[in-house]
Structures are given as structure tokens and as C-alpha cells.
Amino acid sequence: MINTTVERIARNTFLYSYIISQPFAVYVDAYPVFENKLLLEEEQLQFGDHGESVKVLQYKLSKLSYYNDTVDGELGILTEHALKKFQKDHDITITGQADRETLYALVEVDMLESLKRLEHLSESIYPGLKSEDVKLVQESLQYFGYYEGELDGIYGPLTEKAIETAEEEHDLDLTHNIENIQTLYTSEQEEVSEQKNNTTQVEQKTTIKTVEVKGSNYSSAIEAAHSLIGTPYSWGGTSRGGFDCSGFLQYIFNIEGITVPRTVDGIWNFGSYVDAPSIGDIVFFETYKPGPSHAGIYIGDGKFIHAGVSKGVTIDELNSSYWQQRYLGARRIHQ
Numbered sequence: 001m002i003n004t005t006v007e008r009i010a011r012n013t014f015l016y017s018y019i020i021s022q023p024f025a026v027y028v029d030a031y032p033v034f035e036n037k038l039l040l041e042e043e044q045l046q047f048g049d050h051g052e053s054v055k056v057l058q059y060k061l062s063k064l065s066y067y068n069d070t071v072d073g074e075l076g077i078l079t080e081h082a083l084k085k086f087q088k089d090h091d092i093t094i095t096g097q098a099d100r101e102t103l104y105a106l107v108e109v110d111m112l113e114s115l116k117r118l119e120h121l122s123e124s125i126y127p128g129l130k131s132e133d134v135k136l137v138q139e140s141l142q143y144f145g146y147y148e149g150e151l152d153g154i155y156g157p158l159t160e161k162a163i164e165t166a167e168e169e170h171d172l173d174l175t176h177n178i179e180n181i182q183t184l185y186t187s188e189q190e191e192v193s194e195q196k197n198n199t200t201q202v203e204q205k206t207t208i209k210t211v212e213v214k215g216s217n218y219s220s221a222i223e224a225a226h227s228l229i230g231t232p233y234s235w236g237g238t239s240r241g242g243f244d245c246s247g248f249l250q251y252i253f254n255i256e257g258i259t260v261p262r263t264v265d266g267i268w269n270f271g272s273y274v275d276a277p278s279i280g281d282i283v284f285f286e287t288y289k290p291g292p293s294h295a296g297i298y299i300g301d302g303k304f305i306h307a308g309v310s311k312g313v314t315i316d317e318l319n320s321s322y323w324q325q326r327y328l329g330a331r332r333i334h335q
Helices: 006-011 013-021 032-040 052-063 077-089 100-120 132-143 157-170 178-185 219-227 245-255 264-270
Strands: 272-274 282-285 294-300 303-308 312-317 327-332
Touching (some): 032 052, 032 100, 052 077, 052 100, 077 100, 219 245, 219 294, 219 303, 245 264, 245 294, 245 303, 264 294, 264 327
Antiparallel strands (some): 272 327, 282 294, 282 327, 294 303
């Protein structure tokens, strides 16, 4: 079966080497996780660049209806124009270059679109059924690496096996509620909570106000968080083998005997508002959609530790250009 995360593919160097040796048409769509890895390894793609990464870039832009020319691996005027349109629509500085911020956003939006299709399922699926709904489920399972068969819309043994694997790895009940497959796309890729009234947007400031005192006595948890730096990102990950954003927070607070919700917006509503983050508080960000979609633990000195898509568990600056403009606020988790 196709590896289920970017990190697992990265570790499997034989598979990586094999896939990259194949024609683009062979691995595109069949290895969507690999597509994402290929893009996220790039620091920047700009006019005149060429190669497989540019092909993936063009393909994703085409899927999102920004690019309608040949996928030829050459970053020319039309690809540059498509990038500018994408950047404009997603509030990214318009340069026509695929910098890190643009690549992150492109991967996130592509994944989100793969899940939006599931929102319109009108019937339940069950073994033996042949329908477009089943095909949509197969496509989503394939995207996340659980399904390796033909996208035929038939709920057969391979589809059943893929659903069972996803259920086992993520503690889901897809058989009775197929919408739960969206749990595979947690943290930065979660659906907006219907309780939007609980989401308070914070105006962008020149600097983010912080308080250098301990908000809570979470020394053991913060020490554990530091020890996890370098742990890879994994969709739906909740263990030392790999974390997603909210899975990392849940793991850390479990060390203190505190159970927090599994989703970012759930944690936002679970915690208590604080005017400025102190050590041990959770800081929240609005990334690809309105409302809280990413979060980390404030560790003092204007820094926070979090599980990010590209670098895994890492430390970043609150006042960096990327995070500052996406900062929503802080919450305190009480013991």
C-alpha cells in the first residue's frame, strides 16, 4: 500500500527513488502524498525553473482551475500568471514565484478540496454498492494513502480494506458515518466549527504582546515538547512516530493528565481567553481558512513550539512575517 504520510515516504528511500524514476503520468494522482513531498522540499520555484516539481506545481494549479495550459514542467509566463491569481485569492504577496508560503497554501488548499467533495454525499455506502459516492470515498482514501485499487466506484474488498485500515489507525467509524473521514485531515486541514461565534478575530499588530511568566505549571510538558523537536509531521498523528498540529498538543497535555479536544477549533473553545500568551499557553493562528486552524505552545521569548507540515515539531517566532499576520490569540488550559 502507498505510504500514508509524507514522512513515511521520505523514510522509504527505495520507494522514493522508484517513484521519481517513473514518468510523471505514472505517479501523478496515484501518489498524491509524494506530490506534496516533492513541492514542500522546494524553497522556491520561479520563472525559468523546470523539472518534476514544476510539473506538480502546474498540475495542482490546474486541478484548482488556475492553470489551463500544458503541464510541461516549464515555469513560464502562463504558470507565473496562474501563481499570481492563486496568491491574490489567498492573501499571499503577489510575486508570481512559488515561495514557501505559496507552496504550503497550495498543498493545503488541494487537500481541502479533496475533502469538500465528501460534503455533498447524499447516500450511505455499503459493501457491494456501486456509485459516485463510493468513488469519491475511494479518491479521498487514495489521497491519504489507504486505497491502492482502481477508482471504479465499487465498494469491494480493496475499498473495505482501506476503510478498515483508516478506522484502525485513526479510531474512526467510517462504515456508519463516512463524513468522519475528514478526521484524516486534522489540525491545519480541519473543517470550520459551526460555533463561529466563539471565534474572536484579533487585529494584526506590529508586534504580538506577550507576558514572560508561566501561565500554568506545565514544566514537564514543555520539557517533553522540546524533546520532540524534529519529530515528523503525520496527518492524524498522535504519537512520537509523527504528529499533526492538534495531535501534538493533545499528546503534550496528556503528560500533565489533561485531556484536550482533538481538533484545533475544539481546543480554542476549550481554553480560557488570555490577553497575551504566557509560558504554557496555546497560541492560535488562522492559516488557510477563517477561524483557528493551527496552534502551538508558547514557550517564552516570543517563541512557540508546534507541529508544522514541512518541518514537523519545531520552534518558530510569533513575530515572524508569516505567523504574525495569521495570529488569532491565546488560550490557557487549566488543570
